[in-house]
Amino acid sequence: MDVDDLTAIAHVLGLTPADFLRSAAECQVCRDQAPPGFQCLTYGTFTPAAAP
């Protein structure tokens, strides 16, 4: 895949190439936003449970 391919894919998805690269770096499951009280198993980011 070269830059032209990436640009084409990003265009199809309605994203700029920069957006595409950023989203690819995020966890594809929770997008770096694990549900409260859970930990992202991809990056280990823990989201504290919301205070009652």
Ligand SMILES: [Zn+2]
């Ligand atoms: Zn995740």
